[in-house]
Amino acid sequence: MRKNLTLAWRNIWRNRKRTIITAASVFFGVLLSTFMTSMQEGTYSKMIDNVVSFYSGYIQIHQNDYWENKTIDYCFTPGNSLLETLKNTPDIVFHVPRLESFTLMSHGNNTKGAALIGIDPPKENHLSKLSHWVVEGNYLKPGDDGILLAVNLAKNLGVEVNDTLVLISQGYHGASAAALFPVRGILKFPSPAMNNMGGYIDLKTAQNFFSVPNQYSSLVLMVSDYSEVNRVKHSLKRDLADSYEIMSWDEMDPLTKNMIDADRSGAYITKGILYTLVGFGIFGTVIMMMAERRKEMGIMVAIGMQRSQLSAILFIETALIGLIGVLAGFAISLPLISYLVFHPIPLTGEAAKAYEEFGFEAAMYFSVQWFIFARQVLIIFILTLVIYVYPLVKTYGMKLTRALHA
Amino acid sequence: MNVIEVKQLKKIYNTTEVKVNALNGVDLTFEQGEFAAIVGPSGSGKTTLLNMLGGLDEPTEGEIRIGGTNILELSSSKLIDFRLRNIGFVFQAYNLIPVLTALENVEFIMQLQEVPKKERQQRAIALLEQVGLGDRTNSRPSKLSGGQQQRVAVARALASKPKFVLADEPTANLDSKSTANLLDIMEELNRKENITFVFSTHDQRVVNKARRVITLEDGQIISDLKKE
Numbered sequence: 324m325r326k327n328l329t330l331a332w333r334n335i336w337r338n339r340k341r342t343i344i345t346a347a348s349v350f351f352g353v354l355l356s357t358f359m360t361s362m363q364e365g366t367y368s369k370m371i372d373n374v375v376s377f378y379s380g381y382i383q384i385h386q387n388d389y390w391e392n393k394t395i396d397y398c399f400t401p402g403n404s405l406l407e408t409l410k411n412t413p414d415i416v417f418h419v420p421r422l423e424s425f426t427l428m429s430h431g432n433n434t435k436g437a438a439l440i441g442i443d444p445p446k447e448n449h450l451s452k453l454s455h456w457v458v459e460g461n462y463l464k465p466g467d468d469g470i471l472l473a474v475n476l477a478k479n480l481g482v483e484v485n486d487t488l489v490l491i492s493q494g495y496h497g498a499s500a501a502a503l504f505p506v507r508g509i510l511k512f513p514s515p516a517m518n519n520m521g522g523y524i525d526l527k528t529a530q531n532f533f534s535v536p537n538q539y540s541s542l543v544l545m546v547s548d549y550s551e552v553n554r555v556k557h558s559l560k561r562d563l564a565d566s567y568e569i570m571s572w573d574e575m576d577p578l579t580k581n582m583i584d585a586d587r588s589g590a591y592i593t594k595g596i597l598y599t600l601v602g603f604g605i606f607g608t609v610i611m612m613m614a615e616r617r618k619e620m621g622i623m624v625a626i627g628m629q630r631s632q633l634s635a636i637l638f639i640e641t642a643l644i645g646l647i648g649v650l651a652g653f654a655i656s657l658p659l660i661s662y663l664v665f666h667p668i669p670l671t672g673e674a675a676k677a678y679e680e681f682g683f684e685a686a687m688y689f690s691v692q693w694f695i696f697a698r699q700v701l702i703i704f705i706l707t708l709v710i711y712v713y714p715l716v717k718t719y720g721m722k723l724t725r726a727l728h729a
Numbered sequence: 730m731n732v733i734e735v736k737q738l739k740k741i742y743n744t745t746e747v748k749v750n751a752l753n754g755v756d757l758t759f760e761q762g763e764f765a766a767i768v769g770p771s772g773s774g775k776t777t778l779l780n781m782l783g784g785l786d787e788p789t790e791g792e793i794r795i796g797g798t799n800i801l802e803l804s805s806s807k808l809i810d811f812r813l814r815n816i817g818f819v820f821q822a823y824n825l826i827p828v829l830t831a832l833e834n835v836e837f838i839m840q841l842q843e844v845p846k847k848e849r850q851q852r853a854i855a856l857l858e859q860v861g862l863g864d865r866t867n868s869r870p871s872k873l874s875g876g877q878q879q880r881v882a883v884a885r886a887l888a889s890k891p892k893f894v895l896a897d898e899p900t901a902n903l904d905s906k907s908t909a910n911l912l913d914i915m916e917e918l919n920r921k922e923n924i925t926f927v928f929s930t931h932d933q934r935v936v937n938k939a940r941r942v943i944t945l946e947d948g949q950i951i952s953d954l955k956k957e
């Protein structure tokens with residue numbers, strides 16, 4: 324084995340220039356691909372973060388059938404077994420209650436239909452940093468009797484901070500709900516959809532308004548890491564599915580999920596083309612390498628080297644060239660990406676606007692997850708394996724008498 | 730015992746439009762310690778015969794026994810192993826692995842035989858000294874002359890302790906001085922260590938050194954002379 328490695332190593336440096344060019348093509352492939360994947364993953368996780376933190380959280384627990392109907396009749400009081408389960412699931416960092424329904428809001432002659440969300444002000448702030456988006460007035464205090472309004476909705480209603488808003492809705496099982504709410508603050512989110520959406524009031528106040536004391540429409544769960552979401556969801560489903568509806572962010576916001584999936588498949592094609600080119604580059608080198616050494620390989624087998632060993636040496640040569648390219652690629656991309664993760668590239672002009680419309684800060688985000696790099700190693704290894712078919716067929720098919728007279 | 734025993738060997742090439750009877754019923758035996766030359770005009774079948782004797786190609790008909798083993802019955806990987814342990818090869822030119830030094834080239838074959846490192850090195854150095862290259866052990870082939878390369882090839886052929894050494898026109902690319910030198914070395918190894926050499930040649934000086942001269946024509950042996 325060591326001898327094979329030595330031979331392979333020396334062989335690849337017989338044509339230094341060609342080896343460097345081939346390794347360089349792997350290098351650029353790896354560099355581009357890691358860079359691209361890192362940017363994709365960075366962007367996706369930012370998108371998910373947005374969805375998750377502004378709105379849905381990673382996972383929500385509802386009364387069965389709540390999501391289909393979304394009315395106050397589907398709210399619930401979390402039982403001890405539910406709270407116990409949440410406490411005992413290690414990856415759930417905390418959970419936040421909400422009571423959500425639909426109301427008519429009016430001020431003067433203006434009336435708008437909008438979502439009304441009852442929140443626990445400090446807890447909600449911990450989850451979604453809602454207070455960040457207060458541009459006028461103040462954030463809610465616990466037990467507050469006022470309302471926070473999204474900026475566009477406030478504009479449409481013609482209300483300002485300290486004006487009073489009339490809210491009319493249907494409470495539990497058809498009970499009527501109506502009350503006056505002073506406007507405490509105006510919220511301006513980075514996402515236009517959110518800016519039209521609705522208002523926030525204190526949870527207790529909401530429970531009274533809708534006549535559902537101690538009830539929630541959802542529990543929003545914060546999970547320690549994005550990658551744990553599915554595992555946690557399944558574990559909760561196993562324990563709670565009989566009485567509760569457990570939904571993850573992608574089920575609640577399929578649009579974002581679909582956008583990410585579509586973008587991902589587009590990127591797979593690009594990377595596929597990139598690696599196909601790299602693969603052909605390596606393949607060309609292997610073909611030349613073997614054509615030049617036909618006689619030498621004939622001699623090796625003639626004097627007693629097994630064809631399996633010869634093809635192993637050729638495999639190692641290909642793999643070494645690939646490895647040099649991959650390592651060189653990582654040597655540049657790893658530090659670069661690690662830096663960019665903490666220093667996103669700010670965007671300006673049109674691109675910046677487009678980002679802001681989707682509710683992002685205008686910057687290119689990067690991710691430095693291990694799989695981005697592991698995948699490159701795997702791809703190059705698979706390419707090497709596929710290319711290896713050629714030396715394998717050639718060495719096993721080699722006719723000695725011909726090779727010796729090449 | 731006969732080292733090589735060949736019976737009714739025929740080789741027909743069908744690859745071209747006309748069938749070529751490269752070997753046409755050759756019967757031949759070699760004993761331990763022979764120093765034999767196979768001669769004949771170009772196209773007479775020398776290379777074809779040597780390839781058969783070395784297990785590098787299969788005859789169309791006939792039987793080849795080496796040290797009693799019918800090599801035509803061996804599977805392809807067994808045959809490679811058989812060559813490794815029983816036959817030493819010296820080809821016309823460019824015999825050596827270019828990325829290995831002279832010493833490593835000689836060691837290489839013993840590595841394939843899994844000879845322990847220490848023994849391998851000692852033997853390789855001794856062999857290189859025997860062929861007069863004790864001072865060039867660390868040179869790569871590209872730094873050696875054609876004659877020196879052939880001497881390394883002889884050392885390599887002997888390293889595996891083969892039953893015999895096959896050399897297909899080993900002096901074809903050498904000047905007369907290197908030819909004489911190489912022949913002297915081979916002859917000395919033959920006399921002193923009783924190593925069997927079978928080589929093909931065009932070269933009259935090589936023929937003169939041989940103690941047995943087998944002449945081929947049109948794939949048949951037309952004379953087989955032993956000098957003593």
Ligand SMILES: Nc1ncnc2c1ncn2[C@@H]1O[C@H](COP(=O)(O)OP(=O)(O)O)[C@@H](O)[C@H]1O
Nearest residue numbers: 742744749751770771772773774775776777778
């Ligand atoms: N691979 C081959 N295909 C077809 N004909 C061949 C092949 N190898 C050798 N021959 C023919 O077989 C005959 C003997 O060739 P060879 O053994 O090379 O003779 P020599 O070594 O004496 O010059 C020649 O006529 C040659 O053209």
